[in-house]
Amino acid sequence: xxxxxxxxxxxxxxxxxxxxxxxxxxxxSDFIRAKVAEDLRSGRYSGRVVTRFPPxxxxxxxxxxxxxxxxxxxxxxxxxxxxxxxxxDTNPETEDIKYVESIKEDVRWLGFDWGDNxxxxxxxxxKLYEYAVILIERGKAxxxxxxxxxxxxxxxxxxxxxxxxxxRDRPIEENLRLFERLRAGEFADGEHVLRAKIDxxxxxxxxxxxxxxxxxxxxxxxxxxxxxxxxxxxxxxCLSDAIExxxxxxxxxxxxxxxxxxxxxxxxxxxxxxxxxxxEFARLDIDYTVLSKRKLIxxxxxxxxxxxxxxRLPTLAGLRRRGVPPEAIGAFCDMIGVDKVxxxxxxxxLEYAIRNDLNQRAPRVLCVLRPLKVVITNYPEGRVExxxxxxxxxDVPKQGSRQLxxxxxxxxxxxxxxxxxxxxxxxxxxxxxxxxxxxxxxKCDDVxxxxxxxxxxxxxxxxxxxxxxxxxxxxxxxxxIHWVSAAHALPCEVRLYDRLFRVPDPEDVADGEDFTAHLxxxxxxxxxxxxxEAGVAVDPPGNRYQFERQGYFISDPVDSNPGxxxxxxxxxxxxxxxxxxxxxxx
RNA sequence: UGGCCCGUCGUCUAAUGGCAGGACGCUGGACUUUGGAUCCAGAAAUGGUGGUUCGAGUCCACCCGGGCCAACCA
Numbered sequence: 264x265x266x267x268x269x270x271x272x273x274x275x276x277x278x279x280x281x282x283x284x285x286x287x288x289x290x291x292s293d294f295i296r297a298k299v300a301e302d303l304r305s306g307r308y309s310g311r312v313v314t315r316f317p318p319x320x321x322x323x324x325x326x327x328x329x330x331x332x333x334x335x336x337x338x339x340x341x342x343x344x345x346x347x348x349x350x351x352d353t354n355p356e357t358e359d360i361k362y363v364e365s366i367k368e369d370v371r372w373l374g375f376d377w378g379d380n381x382x383x384x385x386x387x388x389x390k391l392y393e394y395a396v397i398l399i400e401r402g403k404a405x406x407x408x409x410x411x412x413x414x415x416x417x418x419x420x421x422x423x424x425x426x427x428x429x430x431r432d433r434p435i436e437e438n439l440r441l442f443e444r445l446r447a448g449e450f451a452d453g454e455h456v457l458r459a460k461i462d463x464x465x466x467x468x469x470x471x472x473x474x475x476x477x478x479x480x481x482x483x484x485x486x487x488x489x490x491x492x493x494x495x496x497x498x499x500x501c502l503s504d505a506i507e508x509x510x511x512x513x514x515x516x517x518x519x520x521x522x523x524x525x526x527x528x529x530x531x532x533x534x535x536x537x538x539x540x541x542x543e544f545a546r547l548d549i550d551y552t553v554l555s556k557r558k559l560i561x562x563x564x565x566x567x568x569x570x571x572x573x574x575r576l577p578t579l580a581g582l583r584r585r586g587v588p589p590e591a592i593g594a595f596c597d598m599i600g601v602d603k604v605x606x607x608x609x610x611x612x613l614e615y616a617i618r619n620d621l622n623q624r625a626p627r628v629l630c631v632l633r634p635l636k637v638v639i640t641n642y643p644e645g646r647v648e649x650x651x652x653x654x655x656x657x658d659v660p661k662q663g664s665r666q667l668x669x670x671x672x673x674x675x676x677x678x679x680x681x682x683x684x685x686x687x688x689x690x691x692x693x694x695x696x697x698x699x700x701x702x703x704x705x706k707c708d709d710v711x712x713x714x715x716x717x718x719x720x721x722x723x724x725x726x727x728x729x730x731x732x733x734x735x736x737x738x739x740x741x742x743x744i745h746w747v748s749a750a751h752a753l754p755c756e757v758r759l760y761d762r763l764f765r766v767p768d769p770e771d772v773a774d775g776e777d778f779t780a781h782l783x784x785x786x787x788x789x790x791x792x793x794x795x796e797a798g799v800a801v802d803p804p805g806n807r808y809q810f811e812r813q814g815y816f817i818s819d820p821v822d823s824n825p826g827x828x829x830x831x832x833x834x835x836x837x838x839x840x841x842x843x844x845x846x847x848x849x
Numbered sequence: 850u851g852g853c854c855c856g857u858c859g860u861c862u863a864a865u866g867g868c869a870g871g872a873c874g875c876u877g878g879a880c881u882u883u884g885g886a887u888c889c890a891g892a893a894a895u896g897g898u899g900g901u902u903c904g905a906g907u908c909c910a911c912c913c914g915g916g917c918c919a920a921c922c923a
Contacts, residue, residue, distance in 0.1 A: 297865085319923055354922060411921060420919055422851045456921060466852035468918050477921035496923050519854055520918050543854085545916095550860085556923095598872065600862050602855095605916055609860045612873045622886060658886055689884065698882050733882045743882045812883050840884045 312344025320362035424464035586817030586833030626654035634674035672749035689742035755828035
């Protein structure tokens, strides 16, 4: 094909996936999708694709869960399949309905729809019990009456084989009777357990007669006191998958060793083929944050953050309150791909996904974070002009503008003035000119300081009436700064959020320290005296903006109201000047 | 130290025996009333040693490095 011909063609339909998805083979952009595509091709599951997202309702979802959620729902969507939302709720002591509700909210927020496919492992307790009975009848499971400590001791170590329990060869009839009595509540917690009879010498520790059921006299948040006998993960998960006719059961790498047991259970209770298959992928890790439930709980409980929705947390509730759009999280998940290598993703990649999304989504407004008063001495006292100011820059294809009042007294950003500016500082300084965004060019004539402290209190400037909005043609002014009218601007609180930790790997700690030692003391800076253009007052809480030259912000969905405006910084803009300043200051 | 899994630019990944490519980040430039966005250019990788092969990131062996497993959690 000739080059000219190519040039005339309309651009090809762009790949729906972002970033890393440079792979154009149909139906496959990672090893799991390749496997699904192969199963479809071979007809293994007769064309069915059924995945599941299986959180345990014992905590809040975080961005690591979002990766799994995007994978499971994404694969279903791409293949005309379905993805179930299943709560893996077999531990009555840690689970709660409030987590079920928050997880559902978060999954919906991410944009996924499970339709009618909402399931609970706890609904399968009866069925699971029947499967356990089958295992006992087949001589594949037994009631063990060793204590917890004894079981541990009998298990051996990774380099030494275990020892068989003296109860291992209990007759099937006795096992059956005992198991019934376990269910009936005749025993105390820990008195007996049900174990699979596999191999106490297996090199895979999980195959050394794994526990299937344990006694817990505890109320379950959904089943109440129906049960005092609760199935454990390795027994529950694979059978729940089988009950729901899952085809592809995707989980994280730390379950690799569990796969042998997953298959063993399905084979030995007699699940027909084709049956669900477990495939493992690497969990998400991001630098400068933590993504383990245990550590997140500590941050919340010890008060290092304000709660589960603290905007510094990588929880979905936190990201939402931070102003991160769910679409940005989806784009991020597409960018990072899916593989089996343990990895830690550069947080800059997340920030890129957020900026890239918000650039198209967030209208531009002016907000001065740290105000410095400017009096324009040649501007008539009492005069106010309404300047038309587009909400969108020239390269965002959206319409809309507002009127910005301009007067003799304005506020500019303190950082935009320097008495003794370094090289390449393009903003205001004594004797220098800058352009005011959407307005005029001003020149700094005088600096008024506090005689006692030397602090700059006010600038006296003059404006050039011929310079409105970029005029005249060809007039080159190096810098443009944002501003607000002193007479019109509204006071607001601005919360500047930054990364929660100072180091890329907070878990890498010296002896005697823990990850909280690396907390960034400046992860939240609250500015009480910011000033914002008045038009935003009518916007509902949760509205997102770009504060020009500062970053993307959201009006806090919880604390902001028309009488008391509060904005959270989602992410800064890319800041070339900060880079130059940091480098030169080194 | 038994078993399982994994090593590709700084980071995340593609290449399924045939030109090591993309993304983020970084560097330089263009453009710009946002030091934003956009555009252009650049630097940057197959852990090591052998072997099989016309040809190896890919297959084999050994070595090195990393992860997971000894909860009645998931």
